[in-house]
Amino acid sequence: MAVYTHVDPDELAALVARYDIGTVVSCKGIAEGVENSNYLLETTGGRFILTLYEKRVKADDLPFFVALLDHLARAGCAVPAMIHDREGAAIQRIAGRSACVIQFLPGISLTHPTPGQCAAAGGALGAMHRALAGYSGARDNSMGHHHWRAIAAGAGDLDSVLPGLQAEVDTELDWLDAHWPAGLPRHVIHADLFPDNVLMLGETVTGLIDFYFAATDFRAYDVAITHASWCFSDDGKRCDQGRASALMRGYLGEVALSDAEIAALPLLARGASLRFLLTRAHDWIHTPAGALVTRKDPSPFLERLRRYRADDAAALFAA
Ligand SMILES: Nc1ncnc2c1ncn2[C@@H]1O[C@H](COP(=O)(O)OP(=O)(O)OP(=O)(O)O)[C@@H](O)[C@H]1O
Ligand SMILES: N[C@@H](CCO)C(=O)O
Numbered sequence: 001m002a003v004y005t006h007v008d009p010d011e012l013a014a015l016v017a018r019y020d021i022g023t024v025v026s027c028k029g030i031a032e033g034v035e036n037s038n039y040l041l042e043t044t045g046g047r048f049i050l051t052l053y054e055k056r057v058k059a060d061d062l063p064f065f066v067a068l069l070d071h072l073a074r075a076g077c078a079v080p081a082m083i084h085d086r087e088g089a090a091i092q093r094i095a096g097r098s099a100c101v102i103q104f105l106p107g108i109s110l111t112h113p114t115p116g117q118c119a120a121a122g123g124a125l126g127a128m129h130r131a132l133a134g135y136s137g138a139r140d141n142s143m144g145h146h147h148w149r150a151i152a153a154g155a156g157d158l159d160s161v162l163p164g165l166q167a168e169v170d171t172e173l174d175w176l177d178a179h180w181p182a183g184l185p186r187h188v189i190h191a192d193l194f195p196d197n198v199l200m201l202g203e204t205v206t207g208l209i210d211f212y213f214a215a216t217d218f219r220a221y222d223v224a225i226t227h228a229s230w231c232f233s234d235d236g237k238r239c240d241q242g243r244a245s246a247l248m249r250g251y252l253g254e255v256a257l258s259d260a261e262i263a264a265l266p267l268l269a270r271g272a273s274l275r276f277l278l279t280r281a282h283d284w285i286h287t288p289a290g291a292l293v294t295r296k297d298p299s300p301f302l303e304r305l306r307r308y309r310a311d312d313a314a315a316l317f318a319a
Contacts, residue, residue, distance in 0.1 A: 003029035075131035107199025107206030119250035126254025141215035189222035236300030273305035
């Protein structure tokens, strides 16, 4: 359920009147997603997504996200364009929230991708990285390596999620601090390219969406996040080598990772697994029972972390 804020029809008509997109035909809440309120807005000019930003997306960050999507759309990447009003503004206010009207893209969010879809996703990730290599925008990765200790400390009683988790997280944080690389190529990355953030028709990527974690970090870390989220069984215990090889082939067809980046992938994937383990554990502890939002299980990311820690983990990234 992701309609936290309701929109008054008169306010909506006034908002739409700022744009050259015709008049409102309908506006329906979208159930998927957990962070923001999303509506499917139909006007006499076409279909759009109306997103009202709830508390996690900071108003100060919105100009960064709008500029990023404008840049990627101009570069020909499969991303939804931010619609600008007649005065050039993309960020509006409605129902007490910041809001954007966004191009509606066809396609279906995946849950269980095939190898062919993994290859396509890897290719789209690589094409996006090529478009971002010289991009001047920058944003601190508030979910990045330097913040994991604070996120772990703020999560609460990790052992209440899984017995022994606190000690395992502490050991992992120490190891990652001692081994985290420096000097790998970095630029703005998506940082959350899970299958539910990729729209596809068959094996064609029609849209990369949900850029609200985008930030400056290693491009290889984005590959590791995508590997961790696309290539495992639901319980996180088994890496599907067919999917993983296809993902890497798709990506490497667009971007030639250096030997240092390839060598760092298992370590970066340990970091990626820890990041999602910690944020899921935080939400697990802090989301009250009976809340509208479904909590995501942290344990599959602990399983991934253990798999990436194994001696043979480099083989999981073979193209
Ligand atoms: N540009 C778009 N075109 C078509 N559908 C979209 C578009 N953007 C979002 N959607 C639909 O809305 C749903 C929710 O969007 P999104 O994933 O951005 O939600 P969220 O609440 O902002 O984020 P999260 O995934 O972190 O919960 C998507 O699963 C998709 O079905
Ligand atoms: N994609 C993330 C949510 C955003 O941080 C997860 O599945 O845990």
